[in-house]
Amino acid sequence: MHSLLILSRFARDYRALIDAAQLPELTITSIDDPAEATATAASFDLAFGEPALLRQLMPALSGLRWLQSTWAGVEPLLDPALRRDYILTNARGVFGAQMSEYVFAYLLAHERKLFERQASQAERRWDQTPPSRLRGKTLGLLGVGTIGAALARTARHFGMRVKGYTRASEDCADVDEYSHGPLTAGWGSDLDFLVSVMPATATTRHIVNDALLRTLPPRALFVNPGRGGVVDEAALAAALQEGRLAGAVLDVFETEPLPADHVFWRLPNVRITSHTAALSAPPDIAPIFVDNYRRLLRGEPLQYRVDFERGY
Amino acid sequence: MHSLLILSRFARDYRALIDAAQLPELTITSIDDPAEATATAASFDLAFGEPALLRQLMPALSGLRWLQSTWAGVEPLLDPALRRDYILTNARGVFGAQMSEYVFAYLLAHERKLFERQASQAERRWDQTPPSRLRGKTLGLLGVGTIGAALARTARHFGMRVKGYTRASEDCADVDEYSHGPLTAGWGSDLDFLVSVMPATATTRHIVNDALLRTLPPRALFVNPGRGGVVDEAALAAALQEGRLAGAVLDVFETEPLPADHVFWRLPNVRITSHTAALSAPPDIAPIFVDNYRRLLRGEPLQYRVDFERGY
Numbered sequence: 001m002h003s004l005l006i007l008s009r010f011a012r013d014y015r016a017l018i019d020a021a022q023l024p025e026l027t028i029t030s031i032d033d034p035a036e037a038t039a040t041a042a043s044f045d046l047a048f049g050e051p052a053l054l055r056q057l058m059p060a061l062s063g064l065r066w067l068q069s070t071w072a073g074v075e076p077l078l079d080p081a082l083r084r085d086y087i088l089t090n091a092r093g094v095f096g097a098q099m100s101e102y103v104f105a106y107l108l109a110h111e112r113k114l115f116e117r118q119a120s121q122a123e124r125r126w127d128q129t130p131p132s133r134l135r136g137k138t139l140g141l142l143g144v145g146t147i148g149a150a151l152a153r154t155a156r157h158f159g160m161r162v163k164g165y166t167r168a169s170e171d172c173a174d175v176d177e178y179s180h181g182p183l184t185a186g187w188g189s190d191l192d193f194l195v196s197v198m199p200a201t202a203t204t205r206h207i208v209n210d211a212l213l214r215t216l217p218p219r220a221l222f223v224n225p226g227r228g229g230v231v232d233e234a235a236l237a238a239a240l241q242e243g244r245l246a247g248a249v250l251d252v253f254e255t256e257p258l259p260a261d262h263v264f265w266r267l268p269n270v271r272i273t274s275h276t277a278a279l280s281a282p283p284d285i286a287p288i289f290v291d292n293y294r295r296l297l298r299g300e301p302l303q304y305r306v307d308f309e310r311g312y
Numbered sequence: 313m314h315s316l317l318i319l320s321r322f323a324r325d326y327r328a329l330i331d332a333a334q335l336p337e338l339t340i341t342s343i344d345d346p347a348e349a350t351a352t353a354a355s356f357d358l359a360f361g362e363p364a365l366l367r368q369l370m371p372a373l374s375g376l377r378w379l380q381s382t383w384a385g386v387e388p389l390l391d392p393a394l395r396r397d398y399i400l401t402n403a404r405g406v407f408g409a410q411m412s413e414y415v416f417a418y419l420l421a422h423e424r425k426l427f428e429r430q431a432s433q434a435e436r437r438w439d440q441t442p443p444s445r446l447r448g449k450t451l452g453l454l455g456v457g458t459i460g461a462a463l464a465r466t467a468r469h470f471g472m473r474v475k476g477y478t479r480a481s482e483d484c485a486d487v488d489e490y491s492h493g494p495l496t497a498g499w500g501s502d503l504d505f506l507v508s509v510m511p512a513t514a515t516t517r518h519i520v521n522d523a524l525l526r527t528l529p530p531r532a533l534f535v536n537p538g539r540g541g542v543v544d545e546a547a548l549a550a551a552l553q554e555g556r557l558a559g560a561v562l563d564v565f566e567t568e569p570l571p572a573d574h575v576f577w578r579l580p581n582v583r584i585t586s587h588t589a590a591l592s593a594p595p596d597i598a599p600i601f602v603d604n605y606r607r608l609l610r611g612e613p614l615q616y617r618v619d620f621e622r623g624y
């Protein structure tokens with residue numbers, strides 16, 4: 001018999017979806033406040049929920065064998081002070097489509113001048129400034145996991161060229177050119193768009209730094225729906241203020257919510273999307289738990305296991 | 313020997329591109345003002361250019377055998393008062409990619425709430441209103457020629473369902489469901505988006521009328537990058553003002569430029585794009601002339617011939 005703790009802002013939704021799956025040998029407790037489980041925490045061998053909430057219970061979850069995160073990013077659970085003697089799995093494979101809609105909404109808005117035309121319309125002006133096109137342009141991807149692969153597929157659909165920067169993998173057929181290791185000085189010089197979908201790890205911290213930003217051409221648009229820590233925000237703000245970049249579309253930041261006095265709010269060529277690029281929707285995420293639970297019962301390896309050292 | 317008149321706003325670009333093709337048995341005159349050719353018009357057996365400009369010379373082009381339009385729409389040449397004893401070919405196959413970027417820029421902007429988030433940003437507000445998604449939504453296409461097929465392919469890429477309304481064709485694999493003949497009362501009732509890419513003909517005039525608009529659900533967005541005459545503008549304005557539609561994205565109108573006092577300028581749920589959805593770019597269009605000229609020399613049928621009766 002397994003004992004599962006669901007700890008999530010959407011605990012009721014997850015409970016209903018997991019109940020509906022009628023999983024065998026499972027008792028379930030579902031709560032949305034960590035304080036409700038402090039007394040009974042030691043009794044759970046399985047946990048499912050948001051890393052930021054579960055982190056608070058980690059010292060008390062002494063019987064934990066497996067934790068399924070509802071998020072892709074599991075940074076709160078990677079603190080070296082926390083135990084690592086359990087299986088941690090994250091959510092993958094479900095964010096690609098959302099991320100693709102997010103990124104290409106802004107790439108297309110940029111080419112088709114959506115905001116400029118809206119300003120013309122406010123003046124009742126018949127504005128025939130020619131639009132530009134994605135076709136033939138070059139997208140640089142920092143990170144080519146399942147999300148990066150989905151972005152590459154959409155880029156290919158629109159006739160773009162894709163350069164992928166990854167730690168090691170090279171298995172996405174929609175990436176035209178791969179790079180690994182230290183970014184060479186010229187890597188960014190032919191990009192029209194730079195999109196970061198890298199996880200936040202010690203290795204990726206501030207990978208979007210002054211040196212990389214200075215290699216981008218002034219026509220380039222930077223899009224970050226990944227993790228805020230990947231970007232040196234002061235260097236990015238300087239590039240935008242000095243006209244060394246066409247603009248930036250930013251979903252994530254080093255501090256969230258973005259402080260009201262942050263310079264990004266005031267720059268005309270920055271679009272802020274307040275960490276909404278890809279949401280963990282219970283109907284997408286619950287099946288990941290259900291599938292992994294069935295694997296657990298069958299004694300098979302779980303999907304999407306996180307390597308604590310690597311950080312994803 | 314053939315004698316070609318290039319009459320276009322982009323006459324110099326077209327001249328350079330056609331010169332570069334080194335076509336045999338061809339003398340070329342290139343002008344951007346019809347008045348420059350009135351005296352010599354009878355000497356040309358071939359013409360290439362914008363229908364609106366060429367129309368003015370039609371009575372004088374007495375030796376014309378073939379006219380290649382730089383536009384898809386050839387309405388100016390379909391006036392029954394004009395001669396029809398020549399081969400008219402239009403530009404096709406080159407607008408699909410541009411139209412797809414245009415339409416999906418606005419579909420994605422709608423789902424991802426680009427304009428709403430921009431308003432939040434102006435207030436420095438961390439706005440986490442959840443976005444919605446194209447995936448799973450239904451697109452209704454009025455017209456499934458080469459442009460409609462390109463839109464259907466992009467819709468399929470984003471996981472949408474596509475309903476196509478056409479005169480007769482059914483050969484696009486990305487359309488899930490075809491309709492022909494009079495539109496049935498329920499046809500529009502399950503649409504999230506209605507996009508018209510129909511040519512302007514006697515049959516398509518005001519096909520987007522009050523009856524069709526009343527079958528659409530209030531969540532639906534109407535997009536018209538096709539032809540203005542297809543829409544009953546008074547009926548559309550009423551639907552938008554009464555909240556029977558989520559909004560409209562309009563590139564073309566019955567009168568262009570859209571008059572400054574037109575109600576569409578003032579409606580908050582209308583986006584006006586001033587006939588820029590798909591532009592005839594010389595590098596895209598010149599190869600159509602070149603290919604057709606080579607067919608002419610070989611005595612083969614020309615591509616993209618317009619049926620004067622059908623109107624496209």
